[in-house]
Amino acid sequence: xxxxxxxxxxxxxxxxxxxxxxxxxxxxxxxxxxxxxxxxxxxxxxxxxxxxxxxxxxxxxxxxxxxxxxxxxxxxxxxxxxxxxxxxxxxxxxxxxxxxxxxxxxxxxxxxxxxxxxxxxxxxxx
Amino acid sequence: xxxxxxxxxxxxxxxxxxxxxxxxxxxxxxxxxxxxxxxxxxxxxxxxxxxxxxxxxxxxxxxxxxxxxxxxxxxxxxxxxxxxxxxxxxxxxxxxxxxxxxxxxxxxxxxxxxxxxxxxxxxxxxxxxxxxxxxxxxxxxxxxxxxxxxxxxxxxxxxxxxxxxxxxxxxxxxxxxxxxxxxxxxxxxxxxxxxxxxxxxxxxxxxxxxxxxxxxxxxxxxxxxxxxxxxx
Amino acid sequence: xxxxxxxxxxxxxxxxxxxxxxxxxxxxxxxxxxxxxxxxxxxxxxxxxxxxxxxxxxxxxxxxxxxxxxxxxxxxxxxxxxxxxxxxxxxxxxxxxxxxxxxxxxxxxxxxxxxxxxxxxxxxxxxxxxxxxxxxxxxxxxxxxxxxxxxxxxxxxxxxxxxxxxxxxxxxxxxxxxxxxxxxxxxxxxxxxxxxxxxxxxxxxxxxxxxxxxxxxxxxxxxxxxxxxxxxxxxxxxxxxxxxxxxxxxx
Numbered sequence: 001x002x003x004x005x006x007x008x009x010x011x012x013x014x015x016x017x018x019x020x021x022x023x024x025x026x027x028x029x030x031x032x033x034x035x036x037x038x039x040x041x042x043x044x045x046x047x048x049x050x051x052x053x054x055x056x057x058x059x060x061x062x063x064x065x066x067x068x069x070x071x072x073x074x075x076x077x078x079x080x081x082x083x084x085x086x087x088x089x090x091x092x093x094x095x096x097x098x099x100x101x102x103x104x105x106x107x108x109x110x111x112x113x114x115x116x117x118x119x120x121x122x123x124x125x126x
Numbered sequence: 127x128x129x130x131x132x133x134x135x136x137x138x139x140x141x142x143x144x145x146x147x148x149x150x151x152x153x154x155x156x157x158x159x160x161x162x163x164x165x166x167x168x169x170x171x172x173x174x175x176x177x178x179x180x181x182x183x184x185x186x187x188x189x190x191x192x193x194x195x196x197x198x199x200x201x202x203x204x205x206x207x208x209x210x211x212x213x214x215x216x217x218x219x220x221x222x223x224x225x226x227x228x229x230x231x232x233x234x235x236x237x238x239x240x241x242x243x244x245x246x247x248x249x250x251x252x253x254x255x256x257x258x259x260x261x262x263x264x265x266x267x268x269x270x271x272x273x274x275x276x277x278x279x280x281x282x283x284x285x286x287x288x289x290x291x292x293x294x295x296x297x298x299x300x301x302x303x304x305x306x307x308x309x310x311x312x313x314x315x316x317x318x319x320x321x322x323x324x325x326x327x328x329x330x331x332x333x334x335x336x337x338x339x340x341x342x343x344x345x346x347x348x349x350x351x352x353x354x355x356x357x358x
Numbered sequence: 359x360x361x362x363x364x365x366x367x368x369x370x371x372x373x374x375x376x377x378x379x380x381x382x383x384x385x386x387x388x389x390x391x392x393x394x395x396x397x398x399x400x401x402x403x404x405x406x407x408x409x410x411x412x413x414x415x416x417x418x419x420x421x422x423x424x425x426x427x428x429x430x431x432x433x434x435x436x437x438x439x440x441x442x443x444x445x446x447x448x449x450x451x452x453x454x455x456x457x458x459x460x461x462x463x464x465x466x467x468x469x470x471x472x473x474x475x476x477x478x479x480x481x482x483x484x485x486x487x488x489x490x491x492x493x494x495x496x497x498x499x500x501x502x503x504x505x506x507x508x509x510x511x512x513x514x515x516x517x518x519x520x521x522x523x524x525x526x527x528x529x530x531x532x533x534x535x536x537x538x539x540x541x542x543x544x545x546x547x548x549x550x551x552x553x554x555x556x557x558x559x560x561x562x563x564x565x566x567x568x569x570x571x572x573x574x575x576x577x578x579x580x581x582x583x584x585x586x587x588x589x590x591x592x593x594x595x596x597x598x599x600x601x602x603x604x605x606x607x608x609x
Contacts, residue, residue, distance in 0.1 A: 005314050006338060006342055006344045007338055007339070008338050009315060009335065035298070039296075040293055043290065043315065044293075044315040045155055045317065045318060046293060047155065047298050047299070047318050048315075048318070051335075138537075174452045175451070176452060176608065176609040177608035177609060178608065195454040200452045204445045204448055206445050206446055207446065208446055208449070209444065210377065222369035223366055223454060223455065
């Protein structure tokens with residue numbers, strides 16, 4: 001995974017795990033690499049990894065069992081929340097970028113509708 | 127914890143450090159950054175007890191540096207090992223002085239760094255010497271690890287090996303590491319705290335992650351900014 | 359791993375010995391060569407000198423001792439100076455040991471050089487004068503205190519070496535206080551110290567001679583006193599060198 005040095009790295013670690021959850025690459029009960037393994041593989045400060053893992057534990061995203069490892073413990077609700085939060089972030093980015101292009105909400109909605117129609121047609125052609 | 131309180135030092139007419147104040151937090155990896163001549167080496171040597179402040183005070187766990195030498199593992203920029211020794215002899219020699227010498231770690235790192243005990247220090251390549259220095263310094267469970275330009279003048283593959291060895295060996299929260307370098311990009315993702323020095327003064331200091339969150343830029347960018355300001 | 363001051367000192371001693379092997383070999387070789395040359399000359403039938411058994415023992419012994427003191431003195435500059443020129447001073451100065459151990463182990467190594475050199479030369483000499491030994495033994499048993507005299511004399515030479523090495527260390531360490539003029543300052547301090555101690559010695563010996571009048575004048579007594587005075591002076595100088603190294607020398 002490539003890290004963006006201009007943003008807090010521990011956040012990016014958490015985001016990465018969340019993305020994996022959202023994409024279904026990681027599921028409830030899956031084991032994730034230990035902090036040490038993660039730090040060595042990603043070649044980043046073990047303290048940073050520790051901070052990310054601790055944060056994920058606080059968020060009840062993962063649970064560490066002594067001597068066994070760290071496991072995903074997301075509930076359905078939490079997964080839904082994570083998806084929602086990610087969607088919010090993407091939406092926020094979309095709105096800001098569109099606004100900077102000069103699009104207002106009405107135009108954005110119009111664009112979305114026309115895009116939706118176009119894709120429906122493309123799907124029918126397949 | 128290592129603390130510098132109003133420390134000043136000059137060599138002849140050159141001011142190396144000018145009333146600097148900073149702390150190196152326990153259990154963290156701190157990057158000591160700055161251009162050449164900023165005072166990084168001088169600071170590190172002061173912690174290792176190799177020179178003394180003209181005024182002000184440097185304390186290691188509240189005590190004078192010279193008393194704390196047994197707790198400090200110092201990796202100087204210079205090639206400081208006996209050229210006639212083999213790696214094994216150098217390890218044997220080092221281990222007689224430190225109760226925290228870890229033979230298992232030594233053997234593990236020896237393999238990891240692709241070194242052989244029979245290699246003669248004076249005869250191996252520069253990269254191998256750098257790895258040997260690291261090996262001998264890090265094969266200890268020393269609470270404080272001081273690294274003065276551990277990556278300078280070394281080929282990129284060896285640099286990666288060295289960084290990997292540091293990460294592999296690091297015990298979170300237990301070990302305090304101070305790395306001085308002007309190659310910030312190399313250690314960007316390695317440091318918890320940063321101190322930027324220039325002309326013997328602290329230009330900036332703080333937590334790496336916080337600096338990233340506040341400024342939305344990498345440490346490399348932050349340093350370039352801090353020094354562009356000065357050189358204008 | 360357990361460490362103790364003794365282990366650390368021995369570690370330093372072993373390290374310095376290992377570094378000094380070539381020098382020890384030189385001292386021993388030179389001593390033997392001198393012996394051999396002397397005996398060869400003296401045992402020539404054309405030689406005008408009638409080899410008095412005792413002379414056969416004493417003269418080469420003095421020559422050997424002279425050289426065996428001179429060579430380690432030269433070595434002392436290399437043994438300590440090398441730490442700086444190789445940058446290994448960064449290693450030893452960051453070790454958790456006092457300067458006393460660092461300098462002490464080097465002193466011991468140089469003494470060892472001396473002892474090895476003189477022993478080897480002595481044994482070679484004995485072999486060379488094999489046929490004269492019975493005569494010497496007869497002579498020795500006729501003299502009381504002979505053995506102790508010789509021993510004290512030998513110890514005195516060793517003490518004198520310690521004294522010179524202490525000055526060598528002191529001058530080198532003071533020299534290291536300056537970045538640019540080390541060599542000059544080292545030479546200056548070396549000769550200055552010799553001069554000052556010489557002057558002090560002249561002064562005190564004029565006092566002493568009245569105090570220990572009787573005892574002082576016996577050979578045994580004077581040798582013992584001389585030994586003590588030299589060792590005392592050496593200790594003071596050595597302590598000064600250690601103090602400056604511990605407190606003032608910087609990298």
